[in-house]
Amino acid sequence: MGAPYLRIVEELRRRIVEGELGAGEAVPSTRQIVREWGVAMATATKVLAALREEGLVRVVPGVGTVVTDPLRARRTGDELTRQRIVRVAMRVADREGLAAVSMRRLAAELDSSAMSLYRHVAGKEELVQLMADAAYGEEPLPAERPPGWRAQVELSLRLQWRVHRRHPWMAQAVSLSRPQFIANGMAHFEWLLRAVDGLGLDARTILHIGMSLAQFVGGAAAALQSETQALADTGITDDEWMRGRSRDLGSMLSSGSFPTLARVVTQPGVEVDLDSVFEFGLMRQLDGLAVLVGRAIR
Template identity: 50%
Template sequence: MAENPPYARIVAEIRRRITEGELAPGDRVPSTRQIAIKWGVALATATKALTVLKQEGLVRPEPRVGTVVAVAPARDKPRPRPPAEPGDELTRDRIVRAAMEIADAEGLAAVSMRGVAAKLGVGTMSPYRHVDGKDALVMLMADAAYGELEPPDSRIKDWRARLELGSRGLWRLYRAHPWLAHFTTLTRPVMLPNLAVHADWMISAFSGHGLPATKVMNLHVLLFTYVQGVAVNLEREAQAEATSGLTDQEWMDAQEADFASYVESGEFPAFSHLMRSFGPEGYDLDLDEVFELGLAALLDGIAVLVRRR
């Protein structure tokens, strides 16, 4: 008898853990990276295994969390794969959306043409009929994501309100798609149709204030990269948790002794005083709070420049 393919053995093991209650509804199942490392398989094979489990209704992707157990199945009950939906032909949009789901759950590094094909249940080379390769796919993914930004409201005339709306919309978008903040760099910008809409909205907020063109562009870049710079930590945390298996709180707990040694050393009085002032609960980093604090500070500074004109 032929041996089951690697993905089938992985599916069987994770299915058993779910069925026997080792993994409860809402629990995270191993990520594609963790599966690839544990079972010694390619990322595409790991993606195919998770896709089969999703088709069986056992797991579901959870943005910014990963893949989690969806239901508590009845033991020994057969789990047939759902029939293909009519008109479910392969299209560029389906490929892009499948790739975005992988990136949302596992990070941009987990996206590959083979992995997308495995997720869609099509031949390895099938996506290439619609997308030239991963670089082109990532560009399409990014443009689709930026297309989710709310359309600019022309009724809003106040410059600060416009910048607040645009910056907060961008922050929410990065919250929904943490990988997007890693898409482009400050020195190598990429123009995309939907990103251009956002840029035009932000730049238009400075119209009529007499600011030099270079200063307007610098302020636009400053705001964009500020939001992006805070947001890159969303993806980095997801990557760190997938690699280490520790949540941010579990990691901090493991570092508690080292932090305490710095506080008690007497070599860093300002740091020690600040840490003690938090009391027994300690400091809890809230990126949303940090984002709002930084945005307010930036806009207060821009207000000074606007008033000077």
């Protein structure tokens, strides 16, 4: 972790979860943190605030900051499982976006304590990886491949789109520049790479094909996350939002400043949504890949 306060939070969290600091026992005060880690008072204050936010500690008047007693929760950690935590986290993220997922929020959803959750997952970073792995696992890869590389690539991207459609936060959870090496996600990527292997393409080209196609799906799915977040924040669907601004749109189109846009959007039967944009882009990706494969075969 980069920030000094996060490293201290991680260490104190470890002491609490592993029992070095027991329930009701005082955690280091801000002055003790300053002395032990050599940080500023503002940093020490931030450490204790983060631990309170996670539900691991609480302030007792006249005593100080102490470790939360897990028995104060309505259920004990023994009733929790990693799978249950992940399932609830995915449900929260599906409704409200990834930003809404926190250990404290999950503790409330699970009727438990944040400290109990840390006995099953190390923190949000690991939790998001488990969520992404579970999401990919919902779309099992077929043991038998359809004939032809194009049909295989199309199937692979449709499966990935279904994962993102069901879980819009996946576009934010999965990174190509800093990939999370999760088993089910790597299985999907391996299946895609095999679809274009053996076509006369070199290794660098095969890898670039796989990453660019995965980027296409993720880019198309990025709007899904925005849609979910906007709905959670406002309670208004995209269709309702557009209807509420139809007068503004009509004024802009009738101004004459955007003649091409005005002509195409007012044509009868012209409808565009995220699925139709994905379908159009998918076909163009396959068309372009066909040219590349054709050159390699010749």
